[in-house]
Amino acid sequence: MSKTPKIIYTLTDEAPALATYSLLPIIDAFTDAAGIEVETRDISLAARVLSLFPDYLTEEQRIEDHLAELGALAKVPEANIIKLPNISASMPQLRAVIKELQEQGYKLPEYPDEPSSDEEKDIKARYDKVKGSAVNPVLREGNSDRRAPKAVKEYARKYPHSMGEWSQASRTHVSHMHSGDFYHGEKSMTLDRARNVKMELITASGETKVLKPRVELLEGEIIDSMFMSKKALLEFYEREIEDARKTGVMFSLHVKATMMKVSHPIVFGHCVKIFYKDAFEKHGDLFKELGVDVNNGIANLYDKIATLPESQRDEVISDLHACHDKRPELAMVDSARGITNFHSPSDVIVDASMPAMIRAGGKMYGADGRLKDVKAVMPESTFARIYQEMINFCKWHGAFDPATMGTVPNVGLMAQKAEEYGSHDKTFEVPEDGVANITDLDTGEVLLSQNVEQGDIWRMCQVKDAPIRDWVKLAVERCRDSGMPTVFWLDPYRPHENELIKKVKTYLKDHDTAGLEIHIMSQVRAMRYTLERVIRGLDTISVTGNILRDYLTDLFPILELGTSAKMLSIVPLMDGGGLFETGAGGSAPKHVQQLLEENHLRWDSLGEFLALVASLEHLAKRFDNDRAKLLAKALDEANGKFLESNKSPSRKVGELDNRGSHFYLALYWAEALAAQDQDAELKTRFARLVETLKANEATIIDELNSVQGQPVDLKGYYHPNGEVASQVMRPSKTLNEALAMVANG
Numbered sequence: 001m002s003k004t005p006k007i008i009y010t011l012t013d014e015a016p017a018l019a020t021y022s023l024l025p026i027i028d029a030f031t032d033a034a035g036i037e038v039e040t041r042d043i044s045l046a047a048r049v050l051s052l053f054p055d056y057l058t059e060e061q062r063i064e065d066h067l068a069e070l071g072a073l074a075k076v077p078e079a080n081i082i083k084l085p086n087i088s089a090s091m092p093q094l095r096a097v098i099k100e101l102q103e104q105g106y107k108l109p110e111y112p113d114e115p116s117s118d119e120e121k122d123i124k125a126r127y128d129k130v131k132g133s134a135v136n137p138v139l140r141e142g143n144s145d146r147r148a149p150k151a152v153k154e155y156a157r158k159y160p161h162s163m164g165e166w167s168q169a170s171r172t173h174v175s176h177m178h179s180g181d182f183y184h185g186e187k188s189m190t191l192d193r194a195r196n197v198k199m200e201l202i203t204a205s206g207e208t209k210v211l212k213p214r215v216e217l218l219e220g221e222i223i224d225s226m227f228m229s230k231k232a233l234l235e236f237y238e239r240e241i242e243d244a245r246k247t248g249v250m251f252s253l254h255v256k257a258t259m260m261k262v263s264h265p266i267v268f269g270h271c272v273k274i275f276y277k278d279a280f281e282k283h284g285d286l287f288k289e290l291g292v293d294v295n296n297g298i299a300n301l302y303d304k305i306a307t308l309p310e311s312q313r314d315e316v317i318s319d320l321h322a323c324h325d326k327r328p329e330l331a332m333v334d335s336a337r338g339i340t341n342f343h344s345p346s347d348v349i350v351d352a353s354m355p356a357m358i359r360a361g362g363k364m365y366g367a368d369g370r371l372k373d374v375k376a377v378m379p380e381s382t383f384a385r386i387y388q389e390m391i392n393f394c395k396w397h398g399a400f401d402p403a404t405m406g407t408v409p410n411v412g413l414m415a416q417k418a419e420e421y422g423s424h425d426k427t428f429e430v431p432e433d434g435v436a437n438i439t440d441l442d443t444g445e446v447l448l449s450q451n452v453e454q455g456d457i458w459r460m461c462q463v464k465d466a467p468i469r470d471w472v473k474l475a476v477e478r479c480r481d482s483g484m485p486t487v488f489w490l491d492p493y494r495p496h497e498n499e500l501i502k503k504v505k506t507y508l509k510d511h512d513t514a515g516l517e518i519h520i521m522s523q524v525r526a527m528r529y530t531l532e533r534v535i536r537g538l539d540t541i542s543v544t545g546n547i548l549r550d551y552l553t554d555l556f557p558i559l560e561l562g563t564s565a566k567m568l569s570i571v572p573l574m575d576g577g578g579l580f581e582t583g584a585g586g587s588a589p590k591h592v593q594q595l596l597e598e599n600h601l602r603w604d605s606l607g608e609f610l611a612l613v614a615s616l617e618h619l620a621k622r623f624d625n626d627r628a629k630l631l632a633k634a635l636d637e638a639n640g641k642f643l644e645s646n647k648s649p650s651r652k653v654g655e656l657d658n659r660g661s662h663f664y665l666a667l668y669w670a671e672a673l674a675a676q677d678q679d680a681e682l683k684t685r686f687a688r689l690v691e692t693l694k695a696n697e698a699t700i701i702d703e704l705n706s707v708q709g710q711p712v713d714l715k716g717y718y719h720p721n722g723e724v725a726s727q728v729m730r731p732s733k734t735l736n737e738a739l740a741m742v743a744n745g
């Protein structure tokens, strides 16, 4: 591995990828001038698909597997990766990218739903590698430190975003299962020694079915066995759908089918089938024949019936519509286009959808385009309860006030595929009634056992000891550095977390915690404690497992800052490298939609700016590089000025957007470099740039803003034409020339 100071900037999807066309040339100009290499690696969904099928592509079309390369890099001390959000593809997205690439002339095979030959099995296995959250778990060889930097918090206090009002009479609430879900039957243990285990089902008829032949476990690792009962889930859905209808409240479903790519599409599909129960009963055989799979959304059903003769299709559609008469109103994703919560499992993603609802005063859009109270259904009770606690709090105290509320940074246990988010290859839809065992391969000992029924979802989760130690260390460090009370959100009634609590108590003793305020509380108490402080303007660090890391790092930022894009998101890699994620949100498909319609990109790249500071600082420290240090310091100052001057993108066409915000960042960064006296050469170079940018500010902004208002065609959604995208994202000739001038000295 090369030892030269190098930053890897990832190319991803959708809005962040588009923003990169504009931002990267600026970053390149500044880092080139300082002799720092910035290289890119393409981990977009399209690139990941293409990299898996070299044998189907021409030589020019082939690309390397950049994700595998970065996965290996994350395990060496030189790693310095800036990771932008990427698509975690649901099945509909995977099909769409395949289709788009085929249309662009890449001879990719079709996705075989039911592979029969070895060749088809191989194709499916390859495609399945890119499904769901396939990037983050590979790169996250460390735990997570996400927080709002001071300047960002101050900006939010100064320019508070709007918040919906909460009424005590709001009927919005969370519904979760009270029995039969993963929480209730969970079993957990800490391994006394390294063991190899298998996951097997002993069926009621006495047959043994090995579902996972081998999992290698380390000493001190925590493993869990848990299942969700299909019967209990279906009863739960029926009850909640009926309750929403009877009480006249809108129905919504919130899952994370992208990250929980095996379990949640099933959980989602059952809800759709129960909601449209009558139509499924009547047309069940036909749907089976057509290969309808609503785990991929109701859109899949509509696609499949499109091939039917018109009269038959109309009958199905009218039976689907008839279901609505007996069912509650459904929350909409896009009421203007008639897209409901059931359209696709990647349209409503719990970490972002629940905070957006809470921010809006507990409301979601109905079919008539109005905001309404809603029943938010989240079958798994493990973490759903935190949202109800927050809703209770809002009903009692009113909406949070971003101008005064405290901040809640997070330290998340994430490394080495920790907990549920690493369980996909050990998650199974149980084929037959029986006993599901995790069994030691060498001794035959059954370590954990569950009685399961056909259709239940059974999984095994793991978390290794070293990541837990590292997580506790990071929590203590953050507690000391910030002086904030620090709360481990751990529920002693949950077997897995009970095992974690034992370790946390042990590993806390490895650190000097004198004078630090560190608590361990169950989630609901932790939420309450934190919120009591939040409304008093007090700050509290949350230290959580992997799922709550994800949920809380959208929840609090969306309330505090209006978006999680403004978070600093650092992953100190366990082997010494640094992974710098940008923001805590996703790839914002709605932003792309707006760009395509009116050439305005409202994506805020602040997360990228913050990540770049952290990445340059890391590089400066690791390689003792003064120029990296200088660039970092100047960029940090620029970020401060950027916020103070309120140069974030506007949401409205014709006003400053992502591109204009990049111009101001470049100006302020150059100003900071021109103002320093440590490095005369950089000072002169950037003083010239400042002069040019300032003299041409009005022209540049006009060049950037005047292109807006027209639709644009990027010649591809998942795999746009690079040249076209670059032209769209860099419409200012004057700015481009000024940047070229810096690059050339």
Ligand SMILES: NC(=O)C1=CN([C@@H]2O[C@H](COP(=O)(O)OP(=O)(O)OC[C@H]3O[C@@H](n4cnc5c(N)ncnc54)[C@H](OP(=O)(O)O)[C@@H]3O)[C@@H](O)[C@H]2O)C=CC1
Pocket (backbone or CB within 6 Å): 084, 085, 086, 087, 088, 089, 136, 258, 346, 347, 349, 352, 353, 563, 564, 565, 583, 584, 585, 586, 587, 588, 589, 590, 591, 602, 603, 604, 605, 607
């Ligand atoms: N780290 C990662 O790689 C992550 C990837 N994802 C992936 O992203 C995709 C979309 O996820 P989804 O949950 O729908 O939500 P997103 O987080 O992408 O977007 C939800 C909303 O958050 C706001 N937002 C997010 N980022 C920004 C930003 N940089 N600037 C301004 N506003 C922002 C936007 O609000 P508004 O529309 O009001 O402007 C946006 O519509 C999925 O494919 C998902 O798997 C999701 C989370 C993390």
Ligand SMILES: O=C(O)CCC(=O)C(=O)O
Pocket (backbone or CB within 6 Å): 088, 132, 133, 134, 136, 137, 258, 259, 351, 549, 550, 553, 584, 585
């Ligand atoms: O990897 C994913 O699919 C989502 C990740 C995510 O939501 C997060 O890290 O906050």
Ligand SMILES: [Mg+2]
Pocket (backbone or CB within 6 Å): 351, 550, 551, 554, 584, 585
């Ligand atoms: Mg998230």
